[in-house]
Amino acid sequence: MKKLFYILSVNLIFITIFSCDKEDVNNNEETIIQKDSLIIWQYPLTEDTSYSFNFHPKLVDNKLIINAEPFNEEEKNSTVRAIDIHSKEIIWEWDSYFFSQYQSIQYCDGVYAYEDRVALNSGRDSYCVDLETGETIWKIIIPDGDAEISGYGSNVYQTVAYGPNPFADSSSICQIDIFSGEIRKLFTVYKDSSNYEVNLCRPLVYRQDGDTILVFSNSMYIMPPNYKPKVDLYSYNLSKDSILWHIEAIDPTGQLNVRPPLIKNNLIYFGGMSKMFCIEAETGKIKWQKRYPRNSINQGSNYLIYYDKIIIKLDNGDLIAFNKNNGELMWRNSHVGACCVELRLYEDRLYFSSGYIFIVDANTGKTLYKIGKPNNKLPHDMYLHAISVDLENKRMYTTNGYFLNCFKLPK
Numbered sequence: 120m121k122k123l124f125y126i127l128s129v130n131l132i133f134i135t136i137f138s139c140d141k142e143d144v145n146n147n148e149e150t151i152i153q154k155d156s157l158i159i160w161q162y163p164l165t166e167d168t169s170y171s172f173n174f175h176p177k178l179v180d181n182k183l184i185i186n187a188e189p190f191n192e193e194e195k196n197s198t199v200r201a202i203d204i205h206s207k208e209i210i211w212e213w214d215s216y217f218f219s220q221y222q223s224i225q226y227c228d229g230v231y232a233y234e235d236r237v238a239l240n241s242g243r244d245s246y247c248v249d250l251e252t253g254e255t256i257w258k259i260i261i262p263d264g265d266a267e268i269s270g271y272g273s274n275v276y277q278t279v280a281y282g283p284n285p286f287a288d289s290s291s292i293c294q295i296d297i298f299s300g301e302i303r304k305l306f307t308v309y310k311d312s313s314n315y316e317v318n319l320c321r322p323l324v325y326r327q328d329g330d331t332i333l334v335f336s337n338s339m340y341i342m343p344p345n346y347k348p349k350v351d352l353y354s355y356n357l358s359k360d361s362i363l364w365h366i367e368a369i370d371p372t373g374q375l376n377v378r379p380p381l382i383k384n385n386l387i388y389f390g391g392m393s394k395m396f397c398i399e400a401e402t403g404k405i406k407w408q409k410r411y412p413r414n415s416i417n418q419g420s421n422y423l424i425y426y427d428k429i430i431i432k433l434d435n436g437d438l439i440a441f442n443k444n445n446g447e448l449m450w451r452n453s454h455v456g457a458c459c460v461e462l463r464l465y466e467d468r469l470y471f472s473s474g475y476i477f478i479v480d481a482n483t484g485k486t487l488y489k490i491g492k493p494n495n496k497l498p499h500d501m502y503l504h505a506i507s508v509d510l511e512n513k514r515m516y517t518t519n520g521y522f523l524n525c526f527k528l529p530k
Contacts, residue, residue: 211253257300364403
């Protein structure tokens with residue numbers, strides 16, 4: 120994504136400042152430590168078990184889709200693999216990129232599976248692979264795309280920026296048919312006289328009264344030395360080619376969480392950098408907005424709806440639940456690590472990695488399990504990727520820097 124390194128450096132300053140608040144509300148210190156006894160098997164991500172970059176393992180039809188790029192061989196393309204969850208055998212391998220070097224699909228949302236197709240995205244290009252064989256079905260070169268995608272039914276959504284790097288004169292949301300590979304632009308914004316660089320973000324897509332609706336943000340920046348950020352939020356009726364509403368400068372920091380909004384009962388939930396917003400889907404009227412506790416921010420973690428709660432992982436280490444109807448804080452757990460995470464909800468439990476693996480009761484916020492590292496002799500042996508839970512076989516899967524790990528699912 121354009122301007123990524125500059126944006127991240129600014130956000131790190133925010134994290135440093137906001138993490139200093141020591142106010143304590145509803146802390147939860149009870150943790151059950153589970154160690155090596157939970158491991159069923161491990162699969163090395165590289166031949167020599169060296170450290171690697173990799174993405175969140177995705178569980179699809181008894182297959183785990185994984186990716187690994189050796190840390191010391193960044194010029195090589197990474198390899199995507201489908202692994203059988205029972206035998207650990209490789210079903211297929213894929214590395215059919217357009218280019219011969221520096222290609223990788225290692226982002227948190229660079230994979231979308233639908234029926235027998237798997238869409239893969241590296242930012243510069245998008246691919247579709249047969250889930251059973253790993254054969255390339257189609258591939259598309261993207262000029263300068265966001266390295267994360269979202270999907271709705273048989274369509275894949277990706278944003279694309281145009282202009283001399285690191286600037287963006289225009290930005291578009293594109294839709295790709297996962298079966299044919301046909302791509303079309305849906306919505307475009309342009310740099311105007313205000314001099315803001317433009318950058319559309321992945322949309323929430325839903326159906327309303329027979330129409331397809333997209334809700335998305337435009338993250339804008341005036342570049343240094345007069346740096347100034349701004350975030351606008353749009354609702355767009357794709358079927359009627361009309362903007363339903365537009366909220367300008369919605370977050371006071373001028374920055375945003377990069378995840379798509381959520382919808383429940385005709386209410387849109389949008390996570391800004393510093394606030395959570397609840398917005399009426401039809402009108403764009405803000406029903407409530409709530410600052411995150413202890414002046415924290417959320418720049419990269421997703422958020423989830425669970426019954427009457429919207430659950431958010433913050434960058435300072437807090438895991439919180441707001442009442443989704445009025446924004447009141449329902450619980451806060453401040454003992455789950457200060458990392459951007461990928462929350463997963465299975466039944467009434469939250470699963471995520473933040474150095475360790477955490478399993479948290481979604482109703483109370485109580486930490487049920489904190490799972491330690493499987494090999495303390497390996498440097499940087501931390502869990503930072505999403506947890507794929509297999510309720511049928513009572514297992515869960517995730518990666519560290521070295522292995523794909525299969526664990527018993529704690530009771």
